[in-house]
Amino acid sequence: MKSLPSRPDIDHLKRQAKDLLADFRRAAPDAVARFRNALPLAAGRDPASVSRLNLRLHDAQSCIAREYGFDSWTDLKAYVDARRSSEGDPAILAKAFCRLVYAEDLADGTNRARPQAASRLLTEHPDLPARDPWIACAAGDAALVRRQLEGDPSWVNRVGGPLGLTPLIAATHSSFLRVPEYRDGLHKVVDLLLDAGADINLSVSKNSASVADAPPQAWRVSALHGAAGVNFDFDLTRRLLAAGANPNDGESLYHSLDKPVCTPLLLEFGATVTGTNALFRSLDFDDLDTFKLLLSHAEGTDELKGGRLLFWAIRRRRSPAHIKALLAAGVDPAVQTKDGVSAYVQALRYGLPDVAAALKAAGAASDLSEDEQFMASCARNDAEEARRIRARRPDLPAALEDTQLKMLPELAAAGCSGPVALMAELGWPITMRGGDWNASALNHAVFRGDAAMARQLLACGASWTEEHGFGDNVCGTLSWASWNQPLDDGDWVGCAEALVAYGMPGAQPDNEDPDCVVVAGKRRRFSEDVAAYLLQRGAENAG
Structure with a gap:
């Protein structure tokens, strides 16, 4: 692995990538060899095959990043930016570390956590946890956390650090939970905090805005949310739930569905499906088993009345099996939108004839106007049928x-x-x-x-x-x-x-x-x- 200079410069690294790409396009053997050694797309290919690849600047940047030990150019850039922005200022360095180790709104931004970049920064500044006990929590430094608790027992529930977190939230939201060499230390930190009396359901307020000009929206961040809905750590989630964490914190169940290893555990400990939008969120993914599990815990919920879930499943292009699960849970196959469009027609509009067939088999009306026949043929990419209807109806699609x-x-x-x-x-x-x-x-x-x-x-x-x-x-x-x-x-x-x-x-x-x-x-x-x-x-x- 190549070593970065003591003061890395992103512009210099950009020039390296551009030079590498230029050399590759001139078929320079060294450039071809570098791509073969570092770029996954070129791995295992012979030099002639690699030379024929239509590589672009992002491929060269990925190659440069991997040569320096990073998985992506984005990780390399995040690390370099953090290094350069924090030179000579410990407070800025601490904030830069937090912006790497924590994700998105928790770090007052919109970027994903960058645990690899955070780890590199921590390796080069090993004194960071000793300067700030909340960073010690994020880094999984159990020895430092133990000393902090012994010297100041009341610290266990104190909100502080660069991001205004409790120690427990600082630990459970740390992306280092996804890095094997840090995971055990973070689990020990959580155990220390719980044994010292940490309030497991204490939350902090954060603001987020999905659109630049939109007013910020306040939301509550809990320790359980970090374990179950951010880092998807099954063992840590079980530890928190067994210690009394409230599974109905308004965030954990919904966000756990992004990678539902903890979803069954939350339901086992009493998470409520109704009113959380979890059923709708589950339909954003092609995961029938998890969707059925949620349905089994949502009997009689208002969300199964009317057609919102059914129409959402169609819009998300879910399978006939998803539709049948909804029908088995009591959803009416004959429901209509407020504009009078049936679920059967909607399925055909989305080019889902198998879903439409499942609805028809369950009793949905299947009459189609000529306009809808035209739309259905377009949606299933049946050009011959669409043109045949249009020859008879030249006002289509303008008449729709x-x-x-x-x-x-x-x-x-x-x-x-x-x-x-x-x-x-x-x-x-x-x-x-x-x-x-x-x-x-x-x-x-x-x-x-x-x-x-x-x-x-x-x-x-x-x-x-x-x-x-x-x-x-x-x-x-x-x-x-x-x-x-x-x-x-x-x-x-x-x-x-x-x-x-x-x-x-x-x-x-x-x-x-x-x-x-x-x-x-x-x-x-x-x-x-x-x-x-x-x-x-x-x-x-x-x-």
Whole structure:
């Protein structure tokens, strides 16, 4: 593993990545060998095969990061930023460590925890836990925590440290629980705190805002939430529940569903499903067993009355087995939306004929108007049937209602590329907005990093200037998505290429902020590879 300099510089590391990529594109043997040794995509391939890969800047950055011992460029950058921002200031260093070891809103930010970067920072500054007992809790330093409790027993429930946490919350929310070499120490810290009288249900208030201009929303953070819904630690969750932790803290059950190893344990200790949105959250994942488990603890709940759960299951494209589980739990197959759309029709609108068949078998009416037949054929990508109906009804799709036309962005959000392409070709209003964030189909495609879908929509008349519900346009979507990467396999460089090919201008350097560029007069922050491509196109156009 290569060693970073004593004062690492992210700009220097960026240049290393760009130079590596340039050497690779010149087929330099050393560059090819470095990718073979460090990049998972190139592992096990012969040099000739690696040379043919269409590697991009993010691949070079990943290679550089791994050569320095980090799993990702994001981890490397987070570590370097923390190092540089905290030089010479212990208080800033402590806050920087907390921003790495804790996740998102708990650390007053929107980023994921970076335990690998936090561990590197702690290794280089081993005195951090001795300076702050709350950091000792986060680091799993049982000896320091024991001495702190012996010297000041009242500290056990004190709110403090860089983030204003109780010692117990500081331990259970630490992402080091996911790192084997820290886990046992953190468990010992929790035992020490509980034995010393820590209030297991003491919570602290945090504020969060999902949209930049939205007012902050207060929420309560408990120790159990950290164990069950952040770090998904089964043994620690059982320890807390056995010691009296309240499973109905308003957060633990819902968040445990992201990785439901602790969900059965919470239910065993009395977690209430009703009123937690846990059933809805469970339908965001294709996990039938967990969904059935929740249903078994939700008999008679108001959430099973009406059709909200059933329609949510359809919108989340869940399986016929999920639908049958809902029907077995008492959901009426004949329910309708407030607009009078049946679940059967809705399933066909989403291109789910197997789900529609399950509803029909349970007694749902199956009559379809010609408009709905046209929509169903589009949604299942049956071009022949859709064109046959349209030949008889040339007013389609223009004659459809807005709620029907919104299926274009809905299906784009779900990644249904075939139906989206067919609908666009058949004249669906390309700028129609819908989906969770009231966005056009092109916005949804770019959010997903689906370059092929984006190019198809652009070819049918979509524009990069189309806006979405957060008050920005497709360029803003590209900015956010390329930086946050909501899907693992997104191709945001490909999306940028498609947008520029259809009229979006390239970028110019931002003289005030080196981490940003300017597109069409507006400051934007993109991933490194997207920014590099846009700057290249901007320079070409300027020349």
